[in-house]
Amino acid sequence: MTQPLTDIIWLHDDLRVADNLLLHFASPPEAMLVVYVLDERKLAPWHPDDEGMRLGPARIRFLWQSVMELRGQLLRLGSDLLVKIGSPADEMAALCQALRPRRVRVSHSPCADEAADIDALRAQLSAGTELDVIDNNTLIDAGSLPFAWQEWPGSFSAFRRRVEKDNEIPAPLAAPVTLPPWPDDASRGFPPLQHLCRESANWQADPRGEFDYGGGEAAGHARLQDYLWAHEAIGEQAGPAYYKQTRNGLAGADFSTRFSAWLSRGCLSPRQVHQAVKDWEASHGQCESSYWITFELLWRDYFHHAAELDGAGLFGRRALPPLNDAFNAWRAGRTGIPFIDAAMIELSSTGFLSNRARQNVASYLVKDLKVDWRLGAAWFEHCLIDFDAPSNWGNWRYVGGTGRDPRRNRYFNVLGQADRYDPAGHYVARWLPALVDLPADQRHRPWQKAPEHFARPLAEPYD
Numbered sequence: 001m002t003q004p005l006t007d008i009i010w011l012h013d014d015l016r017v018a019d020n021l022l023l024h025f026a027s028p029p030e031a032m033l034v035v036y037v038l039d040e041r042k043l044a045p046w047h048p049d050d051e052g053m054r055l056g057p058a059r060i061r062f063l064w065q066s067v068m069e070l071r072g073q074l075l076r077l078g079s080d081l082l083v084k085i086g087s088p089a090d091e092m093a094a095l096c097q098a099l100r101p102r103r104v105r106v107s108h109s110p111c112a113d114e115a116a117d118i119d120a121l122r123a124q125l126s127a128g129t130e131l132d133v134i135d136n137n138t139l140i141d142a143g144s145l146p147f148a149w150q151e152w153p154g155s156f157s158a159f160r161r162r163v164e165k166d167n168e169i170p171a172p173l174a175a176p177v178t179l180p181p182w183p184d185d186a187s188r189g190f191p192p193l194q195h196l197c198r199e200s201a202n203w204q205a206d207p208r209g210e211f212d213y214g215g216g217e218a219a220g221h222a223r224l225q226d227y228l229w230a231h232e233a234i235g236e237q238a239g240p241a242y243y244k245q246t247r248n249g250l251a252g253a254d255f256s257t258r259f260s261a262w263l264s265r266g267c268l269s270p271r272q273v274h275q276a277v278k279d280w281e282a283s284h285g286q287c288e289s290s291y292w293i294t295f296e297l298l299w300r301d302y303f304h305h306a307a308e309l310d311g312a313g314l315f316g317r318r319a320l321p322p323l324n325d326a327f328n329a330w331r332a333g334r335t336g337i338p339f340i341d342a343a344m345i346e347l348s349s350t351g352f353l354s355n356r357a358r359q360n361v362a363s364y365l366v367k368d369l370k371v372d373w374r375l376g377a378a379w380f381e382h383c384l385i386d387f388d389a390p391s392n393w394g395n396w397r398y399v400g401g402t403g404r405d406p407r408r409n410r411y412f413n414v415l416g417q418a419d420r421y422d423p424a425g426h427y428v429a430r431w432l433p434a435l436v437d438l439p440a441d442q443r444h445r446p447w448q449k450a451p452e453h454f455a456r457p458l459a460e461p462y463d
């Protein structure tokens with residue numbers, strides 16, 4: 001009997017069925033196995049001096065919800081999802097050995113580890129198996145960028161202008177209505193979350209964050225619909241018509257889109273978000289504010305493509321330095337600057353932080369406390385539900401002064417920022433209850449008016 005023509009679909013941060021090019025075929029295989037391998041390197045400590053895993057509890061929880069929901073979707077389409085924990089290249093090589101597929105399909109990754117895994121698998125494949133590496137997770141495919149890598153634009157603005165002039169963002173693809181059957185005798189299985197980390201199974205976001213992220217494609221689409229369409233109906237000044245005004249907010253569910261967690265795990269694709277914004281604009285008219293959502297998605301594209309150029313250099317190349325007192329105070333929210341401490345407590349207890357707060361805490365760590373930026377980036381990697389290597393390490397590189405566009409390397413005077421973005425001190429009092437009884441004008445500098453209760457900060461921001 002001849003072997004059926006089998007494809008293996010190797011998933012990473014592309015945990016969706018709609019607009020997933022890996023699931024669209026010019027000539028469908030006779031059988032198809034879909035696999036997600038949780039990379040055991042992500043279960044190692046985020047730092048040699050600490051026990052927490054690179055994949056912190058908030059991240060694991062969201063990831064597992066996303067993977068579980070995807071399995072349900074695939075089962076409904078006649079397929080399934082095999083989930084494994086281990087070395088992705090080795091697990092994949094073993095599957096290929098057992099199934100002898102005609103083809104393995106995988107999304108292109110700009111990140112060094114994932115790209116190395118793909119190369120390692122390629123080196124082990126037998127002659128009869130092809131490896132298709134497909135651009136699947138950016139607005140513009142790397143191969144469609146209107147310049148060669150060696151002509152990479154000197155700034156984000158130059159990148160954006162070229163792309164906006166020369167590229168059309170492709171429309172997203174609908175989900176397939178059916179998928180090829182599971183190969184006979186191929187294994188199935190899904191390790192329960194408790195086996196990975198008991199802490200993650202019980203992890204809950206602090207309700208002060210006012211947002212509960214649920215992983216998966218359906219929750220991502222629900223958020224997309226809700227953010228774009230729900231506010232106007234109830235007369236709220238939020239959503240795409242107000243995005244540019246509200247996006248620098250600090251607290252609440254709707255000051256920004258909150259799409260990042262679903263984009264990062266690929267439960268939503270950036271093209272789906274772009275298309276949904278265009279649909280909104282078709283009924284409301286385009287405005288600067290709605291355009292700004294696509295503008296921000298182009299930042300994401302910029303970091304993804306730039307990561308390709310940076311390779312392992314994205315992560316700063318050297319080993320992480322030891323933890324020190326200033327860093328430990330920063331991550332625990334004990335620097336004495338309420339604006340920084342509130343944000344760091346929010347980060348560790350919700351897994352999310354606004355862009356404004358991310359920029360301030362990063363600047364304070366690097367520029368005021370003089371700590372190596374890579375420790376900050378690694379801590380964010382542990383905590384952030386929306387962790388995305390190119391966006392996280394790319395943004396941190398700017399703060400560390402090694403970004404590709406020197407104009408982005410700005411110093412933030414965090415007290416000035418606190419006065420501007422949290423004038424009544426509501427944000428800091430929400431996360432630091434000791435401030436609640438202070439008048440608004442003292443909440444950002446409590447050590448000045450009440451030195452007996454509030455210690456001087458570790459470093460006062462310089463002008």
Ligand SMILES: Cc1cc2nc3c(=O)[nH]c(=O)nc-3n(C[C@H](O)[C@H](O)[C@H](O)COP(=O)(O)OP(=O)(O)OC[C@H]3O[C@@H](n4cnc5c(N)ncnc54)[C@H](O)[C@@H]3O)c2cc1C
Nearest residue numbers: 256257258259260296297300355358386387388391392395
């Ligand atoms: C130090 C630092 C670390 C960061 N780490 C991450 C990370 O790990 N993952 C991540 O998705 N974003 C990261 N960002 C970018 C940004 O802060 C988040 O994307 C944003 O706060 C997520 O909230 P949102 O979805 O409501 O964003 P919105 O303001 O609604 O933006 C819409 C989308 O545009 C993209 N986007 C917006 N700003 C940026 C940016 N500066 N860089 C790249 N993409 C952007 C995101 O996909 C986001 O979901 C980081 C920023 C800084 C300063």
